[in-house]
Amino acid sequence: MVCHVPGAMLQPVTTVPPPRxxxxxxxxxxxxxxxxxxxxxxxxxxxPPSLLGPELRxxxxxxxxxxxxxxxxxxxxxxxxxxxxxxRGPVFSVGVAHRVPLERAAEIHVDTASCTxxxxxxxxxxxxxxxxxxxxxxxxxxxxxLDAVMLIxxxxxxxxxxxxxxxxxxxxxxxxxEQRLPFVYAAWVLRRVxxxxxxxxxxxxxxxxxxxxxxxxxxxxxxxxxxxxRDYLGGWVQFDIxxxxxxxxxxxxxxxxxxxxxxxxxxxxxx
Numbered sequence: 425m426v427c428h429v430p431g432a433m434l435q436p437v438t439t440v441p442p443p444r445x446x447x448x449x450x451x452x453x454x455x456x457x458x459x460x461x462x463x464x465x466x467x468x469x470x471x472p473p474s475l476l477g478p479e480l481r482x483x484x485x486x487x488x489x490x491x492x493x494x495x496x497x498x499x500x501x502x503x504x505x506x507x508x509x510x511x512r513g514p515v516f517s518v519g520v521a522h523r524v525p526l527e528r529a530a531e532i533h534v535d536t537a538s539c540t541x542x543x544x545x546x547x548x549x550x551x552x553x554x555x556x557x558x559x560x561x562x563x564x565x566x567x568x569x570l571d572a573v574m575l576i577x578x579x580x581x582x583x584x585x586x587x588x589x590x591x592x593x594x595x596x597x598x599x600x601x602e603q604r605l606p607f608v609y610a611a612w613v614l615r616r617v618x619x620x621x622x623x624x625x626x627x628x629x630x631x632x633x634x635x636x637x638x639x640x641x642x643x644x645x646x647x648x649x650x651x652x653x654r655d656y657l658g659g660w661v662q663f664d665i666x667x668x669x670x671x672x673x674x675x676x677x678x679x680x681x682x683x684x685x686x687x688x689x690x691x692x693x694x695x
Contacts, residue, residue, distance in 0.1 A: 449623075450488035450519065452475045454577035454609065456661045457489055457649050460507050460612075462634030462641065464626075472537035480613060487614045487623055491540035492691070494613045494676050499689040503673075504612035505626055506667040507631035512606045515596030516660045517580040520545065522572040523590045531557040533566070534574040540609055541576045544553065544595055547679040551602075578647070581656070585648065596660070605672035608665055614694065624694060635663055 451461045453470040461468055471479070473490040480488045487613050488494075489509075495501040511518075518541050520532060534542050542558070547557065556572070566666060567573045575583055584592060599607040612627050614620055634641065642653045673691050680688045 448486040450485045459634035493539045505693040508611040511596035518595045520593040521590035529572040532572040533561040606669040
């Protein structure tokens with residue numbers, strides 16, 4: 425099972441054979457990760473988070489910017505304190521597009537590229553007493569014809585900007601409204617092995633450089649338009665894991681434990 429989702433057997437949309445990088449660093453191929461990999465691009469493999477996890481656990485990578493659930497479901501992985509992909513309110517690019525009320529949805533198709541988002545959906549549904557069937561999304565091109573579909577990252581942005589008639593259930597907005605805590609979608613997850621202190625410092629240095637260069641990054645990127653890039657990278661998404669964000673991860677772990685199933689480990693942060 426490539427995406428660890430307790431109580432479900434969900435496979436990723438993409439099954440690209442993983443390339444190799446000398447620096448043994450992995451990241452997600454989404455716009456929101458660009459500031460955190462600033463200067464690391466040539467030494468990084470870019471894969472969906474559900475494929476990065478197995479690469480990290482196998483030892484082929486030492487660090488990967490991926491779903492925080494990777495460290496919550498595997499007790500031998502650590503989280504790097506500081507840089508991450510965080511929201512404190514609406515996030516725009518993680519949620520469910522639906523054209524029927526969710527209470528009437530018999531099934532929700534889900535992009536299994538992100539285990540964190542799938543599991544956050546499971547938490548939200550359980551809290552509302554809803555139990556639709558979660559069906560892996562076979563092809564992003566199918567999304568407009570579906571009654572309810574969970575999307576993340578660039579595919580979510582592209583879907584929303586295409587002007588489909590679906591309503592949007594924003595996960596960042598919902599989590600903030602109900603928990604009053606930030607939500608951490610991704611962080612640097614590291615193997616628990618000796619000798620990674622220089623790599624940890626390099627990841628932090630890259631994040632500091634990326635945030636300092638954020639206006640230039642927004643201007644130079646070609647995805648979408650400049651106004652959207654400013655709104656998205658300069659507001660909807662933040663890049664700092666502070667004390668409140670760490671508390672948000674701990675709360676998410678509590679919510680996952682309440683669902684039952686596989687063990688959920690306390691997050692272990694590296695300073």
